[in-house]
Amino acid sequence: MSYRLRLLLLMAVDSFIVLFSIFISYWLLNSTGSIIFSIITISSISLFISHHVYAHLFKLYKKVWAYASIQELSAIFKAVSFSILTVGIIQLIIVQQIYIRTLIVTWILHILLIGASRFSWRIYRDLKININPNKKRTLIIGAGDGGLFVARQLISSEKSELDPVGFIDDDFSKLNLEILGRPVLGQVKDLARIVDEKKIKHIIIAIPSLKKFELNNIFAIASKTKAKTQIMPSVEDIISGKVHVNEIRDVQVEDLLGRDPVELDIEAISDKLTEKTVLVTGAGGSIGSEICRQVCRFHPKQIILLGHGENSIYDIEMELKNTYSNIHIEPEIADVQDKERMKMVMEKYRPDVVYHAAAHKHVPLMERNPHEAVKNNVTGTRNVATAAHEANVKVFVMVSTDKAVNPTSVMGATKRIAEMIIQHMDKISKTRFVAVRFGNVLGSRGSVIPLFKKQILAGGPVTVTHPHMIRYFMTIPEASRLVLQAGALAKGGEIFVLDMGEPVKIIDLAKNLIRLSGFSEEEIKIEFTGIRPGEKLFEELLGKDEVHDEQIYPQIYRGKTPPVNINVIIDLINRCPSLQVDELRQEVLDIAHFRVDELHYVG
Structure with missing residues (x-):
């Protein structure tokens, strides 16, 4: 009409x-x-x-x-x-x-x-x-503002396939009351019974402010039913503009980390990045590209995207240019192993801040290719750090890993040696050099989540190395935020570590992902393949001699690792091409563990 x-x-x-x-x-x-x-x-x-x-x-x-x-x-x-x-x-x-x-x-x-x-x-x-008989009977967890909003949206939408039949809420005062004509049927502990009695086909968790451990508990109960479980976006995602409040989505494995995400000191970071020149190495990688996105939120004068892979650099360049048309974005195809190229790039742009995310990180691959691990993780870090020092960069932040603590793998050992280089550079330079240790990053390239998803898509089995294998986990945005926060907190020489809560069993991660994908463990089997070369059953974030007990920022700790004689590391770099695989692997581990005769603490 x-x-x-x-x-x-x-x-x-x-x-x-x-x-x-x-x-x-x-x-x-x-x-x-x-x-x-x-x-x-x-x-x-x-x-x-x-x-x-x-x-x-x-x-x-x-x-x-x-x-x-x-x-x-x-x-x-x-x-x-x-x-x-x-x-x-x-x-x-x-x-x-x-x-x-x-x-x-x-x-x-x-x-x-x-x-x-x-x-x-x-x-x-x-x-x-309401007379549509094909709608799925839906239970809403949360009888507050979020639940009210979801219920109203579902009731008023002709296109919705969901029919809200009631609410669940742990607020005892709301029990047996009605909201929009739908009753509050019980508490979370009653979920399984209510789903069975009311023939519920769909569950929506509608509490945007829900803590991670609370969501974990609710999902653990909901996953025992046959109803599909979805969730409202978090308050953080709504405020940041990533999603709208009415965008109900599937529960993701990232939602089930046993802690709340790290928050940013916006004012401190803005002071370091706004109207500044920022360079990111490894800018096309999963961590590097997210660092670029986070940096652009603070409106730098320009950002330099440095990486070896032209396709990945092109992708992040196009994404940022479409989103931040007012920021000058410069792509640089370059290899951190090329010392002269690093000097050329640093001299050309004279960045205020450098985030060094370029690295080889795949443990089994680096175990078989230690020469490449040394060239990229050790030599590459020294090249970028030296070039940053000569260009008078203000702050240099290196992305490290929890595998650098008491390393048993070539990858972890080369990252520990890279940390030593950073700490040495901080002592001889006006540039403030710091490192940031991560646990495992969910969804990053080469991580376990993409592998599990492919295996589930193929019908299984999902392969887990050992039933007792545990790891610390964080999301890609969290990892990138920690890098930015470290740059703002940097005084020089620190190794920053995120309080990552309780470690997660890999087998539990696999089971959750199977359930989130809509399958049962009977449909998708789990197989154990054995620990791979270089792997440990558990990871540590700080060694015993590295721990500072106090938090320097909520959820962030500062390590106190001692620097070493840089000559030992320079000697390793020079002799690397001539060493056999087993010789190089052992020497890298010896240096990382301070087991070389001429290696000694400085000062």
């Missing part, structure tokens, strides 16, 4: 209601008929004109009445009340008398008939939606 036709229809209906209301009022209250004709004429014309004036003023003809609510009812009340008040004033002026009883009856009839004519659209629409 066109707007003009709709407008004419509503005005015609309103005109009939106006005339009907006033005539019926006079007929009911003035049975003698002695004053009806003159007063009715004046009152009818006055009410007719004033109603349409106020109807336009309060936009009664522009409302979408299929979605009418309290706001629309308020507009009707105001329009009718002002119309009746206007008629009373006109009566007083023309006939020197206000027929109060008649106007009150007219007001009542007017309100009721106008309201009925409008809300009948809403009633028709709700009936049409």
Whole structure:
């Protein structure tokens, strides 16, 4: 129906209601008929004109009445009340008398008939939606603002496939009450029983402020039912603009980390990055690209995307240019192993801050290719750090790993040696050099989550190395935030570590991912393959001699690892090409563990 036709229809209906209301009022209250004709004429014309004036003023003809609510009812009340008040004033002026009883009856009839004519659209629409037998019976966890919003959206949406039949909430005062006509059926502990009794096919967790451990507990109960479980976005995602509040999504494995995400000191980071020149090595990788996204939120003057893979650098360049058109973005295809190229790039841009994320990180691959691990992780780090020192960079932040603590792998050992280089550079340079240790990063390239997803997609089995294998986990955005926060906190020489909560069993991660993918452990089997070369059953974030007990920022600790004689590391770099695989592997581990004769603590 066109707007003009709709407008004419509503005005015609309103005109009939106006005339009907006033005539019926006079007929009911003035049975003698002695004053009806003159007063009715004046009152009818006055009410007719004033109603349409106020109807336009309060936009009664522009409302979408299929979605009418309290706001629309308020507009009707105001329009009718002002119309009746206007008629009373006109009566007083023309006939020197206000027929109060008649106007009150007219007001009542007017309100009721106008309201009925409008809300009948809403009633028709709700009936049409609610009689759909194909909708899935849905239970909403959370009877607060989030649950109310979700329920209202589902009830009012014709396209929704979900029918909310009730709520669950641990607030005892809400039990047995109704919200939008749907009862609060019980508490979270009653979830399995309610799902079975009410034949629930779908569960929505609608508590945006839910803590991670609370979500974990709810999901553990929900996963034992056959209902599909989804979740409202977190408050953090809503505030940051990543998602809208009504974007219900599947529960993801990242949601089930046993702690809340690290927050940023926005003011401190802004001071370091806003209108500054920032260079990111490994900018095309999963961590490096997310660092670039996070940096751009603080509006640097320019950001240099340095990486060896042209396709990945091109992808992040295009993404950032589409999102941040006001930031100068420069891609540089370069290898950190090329010392002269690193100097050239640093001299060209003279960055204020460098985030060094370029590294080889795959443990079994580096175990078989130790020469490449040394060239990229050790030599590459020295090249970038030296170039940053010579270019007078203010802050240099290196991305390290928890595998650098008491390393048993070539990858972990080369990252530990890279940390030693950073600590040495901090002692001889005006640049503030720091390192940041991560646990395992969920969803990063080469991590366990993408592997598990591929295996589940292929029908299984999901391969886990050992039933007791445990790891610390963090998300890619969290890892990147920690890098930025470390740069803001840097005084020089520190190794920053995130308090990552309790470690997670890899087998539990696999089971959760299987359930989140809609399968059972009977459908997707789990197989144990044995610990791979270089792997440990558990990881550490700080060695015994490295621990500072106090947090320097919420959820962030500072390590105190001693620097070493840089000559030993330079000698390793020089002799690396001539060493055999086993010789190089052993020497790298010896240096990382301070087991070389000429290796000694400095100062």
